[in-house]
Amino acid sequence: MRNKLxxxxxxxxxxxxxxxxxxxxxxxxxxxxxxxxxxINEIVNIYTDIIVSAFPLxxxxxxxxxxxxxxxxxxxxxxxxxxxxxxxxxxxSKADALLDGRKIGDFRRKHYTLxxxxxxxYLNSKRYVTVYGLAGVGCTLYGLDYQAFSGNxxxxxxxxxxxxxxxxxxKIGERWGGFAEVGFGYRGILNAGLFYRF
Numbered sequence: 634m635r636n637k638l639x640x641x642x643x644x645x646x647x648x649x650x651x652x653x654x655x656x657x658x659x660x661x662x663x664x665x666x667x668x669x670x671x672x673i674n675e676i677v678n679i680y681t682d683i684i685v686s687a688f689p690l691x692x693x694x695x696x697x698x699x700x701x702x703x704x705x706x707x708x709x710x711x712x713x714x715x716x717x718x719x720x721x722x723x724x725x726s727k728a729d730a731l732l733d734g735r736k737i738g739d740f741r742r743k744h745y746t747l748x749x750x751x752x753x754x755y756l757n758s759k760r761y762v763t764v765y766g767l768a769g770v771g772c773t774l775y776g777l778d779y780q781a782f783s784g785n786x787x788x789x790x791x792x793x794x795x796x797x798x799x800x801x802x803x804k805i806g807e808r809w810g811g812f813a814e815v816g817f818g819y820r821g822i823l824n825a826g827l828f829y830r831f
Contacts, residue, residue, distance in 0.1 A: 660710070660808070660830045660831060661709060661710040662707070662708070662709060662710070662830065662831050663706075663707065663708040663709075663710070663716065663718070663828055663829070663830050664705075664706070664707055664828065664829050664830075664831075665704075665705070665706050665707075665708075665812065665826055665827065665828040665829075666703075666704070666705050666706075666826050666827055667703075667704050667706075667812070667820070667824050667825060667826025667827070668701050668702065668703055668704075668821075668824070668825065668826060669701060669702040669704065669722075669819075669820045669821025669822075669823065669824035669825075670701050670702075670821045670822065670823045670824075671821050671822040671823065672701075672702040672722075672724060672744075672818070672819055672820065672821040672822075673795060673796075673817065673818050673819055674702065674724045674744040674746075674773065674775070674795075674819065675699055675724070675726070677744075677773075677775060677793070693730075693731050693732075694728050694729070694730065694731070694740055695728055695729035695730070695731045695736070696728065696729070697726050697727055697728030697729075697740070697742070698726060698727055698728070699724070699725075699726040700724075700725050700726060701724070701821065702722050702723070702724045702744075702746075702819065702820060702821050702824075703722065703723050703724075704720055704721065704722035704723075704746075704819075704820060704826075705720070705721055705722075706718060706719065706720040706721075706750065707719055707720075708750070708752065713754070713757065714753055714754045714757075715751070715752075715753055715754075716751065716752045716753075716754075717749075717750070717751050718749075718750055719747070719748065719749055719750065720746070720747070720748045720749075720750055720769060720771070720819075720820075721745075721746065721747055722744070722745075722746040722748070722819055722820065723743070723744065723745060723746070724742075724743070724744035724746075725741070725742070725743055725744075726741075726742045727739055727740060727741045727742065728740045728742070730779060730781065736782075737781055737782055737783070738779060738780050738781035738782050738783075738785075739779075739780050740777060740778070740779055741777070741778040741780070742775070742776070742777055742778075743775070743776040743778075744773050744774070744775050744776075744819075745773065745774045745776075746771055746772070746773040746774075746795060746819045747771050747772055748769040748770060748771025748772075748795065748796075748797065748819060749769060749770060749771060750767060750768065750769035750797070751767070751768055751769070752765050752766065752767040752768075752802070753765055753766055753767075761805065761806065761807055761810075762803070762804070762805055763803070763804040763805075764801065764802070764803055764804075765802050765804070766799060766800050766801065766802065767797065767798075767799040767802060767814070767816065768796075768797065768798055768799070769796065769797040769818065769819070769820075770794070770795070770796050770797075771794075771795050771796070771819065772792055772793070772794060772795065773792065773793055773794075773795045773819065774790060774791075774792050775790065775791045775792070775793060776788065776789070776790045777789050777790075795818065795819045796818050796819070797816060797817070797818030797819050797820050798816055798817055798818055799814050799815070799816030799817075799818075799820065799824075800815070800816060801814065801815055801816075802814035802815075802816075804828065806828070807830070808829070808830050808831070809827070809828065809829045809830065810827070810828060811825065811826065811827055811828070812825065812826060812827075812828055813825045
């Protein structure tokens with residue numbers, strides 16, 4: 634009887650270990666979508682407003698509206714703590730084209746970002762709360778379109794190097810859930826969204 638109990642205990646222990654290992658290896662892919670505020674692209678907009686204030690006419694760019702940075706990202710879990718992947722982000726904003734204080738058209742600014750990212754988990758509490766940091770580098774294609782009410786139009790596109798440093802992200806959920814992060818770069822200073830792990 635004692636031997637049977639020992640064998641049963643060993644079987645349950647091994648089965649639990651195999652089941653846990655299967656869960657860890659099965660959930661190696663993360664997909665996320667999010668929205669960020671105050672991205673580095675908005676800072677680029679501030680400086681390029683000075684450069685393009687005479688482009689394509691002797692006028693200036695007025696105050697604009699930014700709609701934030703929208704992104705989709707994929708991560709592959711190399712280990713339980715380390716993930717690598719990529720991101721696509723899109724920023725859109727618009728501003729008035731002014732000449733002598735009156736509106737004569739519109740500027741539209743678009744940023745398309747492709748980046749490689751790596752994250753490292755600091756804390757993985759019962760797999761429902763995860764705290765990690767993230768870093769990324771990539772390239773952004775910045776497009777500026779001008780459309781005058783008179784029918785004149787012009788556009789310019791410029792690529793530039795970009796980056797992201799996020800010292801802290803909190804993710805809540807196991808297979809799916811939400812996240813919030815604080816950092817600096819193409820994702821924004823404040824960023825939040827949803828994820829799905831499979």
